[in-house]
Amino acid sequence: MGDILVGTCSWTDRALVGSGWYPAGQRDAEGRLRYYAGRFPVVEVDSSYYALPGERNSRLWAERTPGGFVFDVKAFSLLTGHPTRERSLPDGLPADAGDPVVLDEVWARFAAGIGPLREAGRLGGVLFQFPPWFRPGARAEAFLEECAVRTAGWPLAVEFRHPAWWRSEPDGRGGPDGRAEATASLLARLGFAAVGVDMVRTLPSSIPPVTPVTSPRLSVVRFHGRSAAWGTGSKEDRFRYDYSRAELEEWVPRLRTLAGRVGQLHVLFNNCCADSAVRAAETMERLLVGRALPSPRSAPSSTRSPDRFP
Numbered sequence: 174m175g176d177i178l179v180g181t182c183s184w185t186d187r188a189l190v191g192s193g194w195y196p197a198g199q200r201d202a203e204g205r206l207r208y209y210a211g212r213f214p215v216v217e218v219d220s221s222y223y224a225l226p227g228e229r230n231s232r233l234w235a236e237r238t239p240g241g242f243v244f245d246v247k248a249f250s251l252l253t254g255h256p257t258r259e260r261s262l263p264d265g266l267p268a269d270a271g272d273p274v275v276l277d278e279v280w281a282r283f284a285a286g287i288g289p290l291r292e293a294g295r296l297g298g299v300l301f302q303f304p305p306w307f308r309p310g311a312r313a314e315a316f317l318e319e320c321a322v323r324t325a326g327w328p329l330a331v332e333f334r335h336p337a338w339w340r341s342e343p344d345g346r347g348g349p350d351g352r353a354e355a356t357a358s359l360l361a362r363l364g365f366a367a368v369g370v371d372m373v374r375t376l377p378s379s380i381p382p383v384t385p386v387t388s389p390r391l392s393v394v395r396f397h398g399r400s401a402a403w404g405t406g407s408k409e410d411r412f413r414y415d416y417s418r419a420e421l422e423e424w425v426p427r428l429r430t431l432a433g434r435v436g437q438l439h440v441l442f443n444n445c446c447a448d449s450a451v452r453a454a455e456t457m458e459r460l461l462v463g464r465a466l467p468s469p470r471s472a473p474s475s476t477r478s479p480d481r482f483p
């Protein structure tokens with residue numbers, strides 16, 4: 174069975190910092206990361222979606238965490254077709270995803286920013302989370318092809334927000350539409366890991382909780398919470414959710430099966446309201462591994478040695 178790494182989608186979220194989960198004396202930037210890394214073996218960097226990551230920060234993150242700890246870095250918004258604020262771009266570049274000069278520069282800056290994590294063997298994966306309007310079709314496939322060329326050698330995971338990518342219902346003519354199978358085949362051909370999600374399942378925009386294996390080395394499952402405000406509320410409304418033990422238990426057999434098919438499985442909680450994500454991650458760790466997480470004072474740097482990706 175591959176390594177199962179459980180963590181959260183941020184360690185700097187304002188709601189988490191204000192929840193009291195970090196102890197007194199460890200609430201500065203360095204203290205928070207050291208404390209978090211003593212509790213979990215993986216974390217997602219979400220700040221890189223809003224601003225290009227910097228080499229200095231990446232180097233500090235690697236230095237402040239124990240051996241084996243890995244970072245999943247979320248791709249910058251412009252690289253996945255999301256609206257991007259011009260003030261988040263360097264050197265006065267326009268937020269124009271259609272300008273090849275801008276794109277080349279942004280790709281280069283992003284690659285340089287995560288360079289120290291790759292060099293230190295701390296890059297768990299790069300998450301490409303595509304917007305809800307990124308639907309299946311020739312243009313989307315061409316976009317993914319370009320991403321594959323630009324990210325050659327990276328451990329890359331793809332999360333789709335348009336449900337059609339994973340649709341497997343009958344097509345109305347008596348046969349399966351084959352879309353889910355085609356999506357899995359496309360990601361496998363490009364070398365991308367498919368991201369499974371847990372979210373509210375009753376909305377037209379809901380992504381089904383499928384977990385196809387499309388890369389032998391990595392699989393990712395992100396738990397967004399099951400708030401009914403997913404498509405309408407504020408960010409806090411969309412992700413405000415406390416998982417029950419029973420809801421997490423229903424995932425355990427699937428996650429164990431998934432881990433048996435890949436080199437490494439990342440299970441990440443994105444229900445960012447107060448300390449809901451870290452509490453859910455702690456519970457899931459106990460359910461999957463059958464033991465409590467180590468205290469930050471007793472966790473040696475050699476307790477985990479996940480696969481090192483290039």
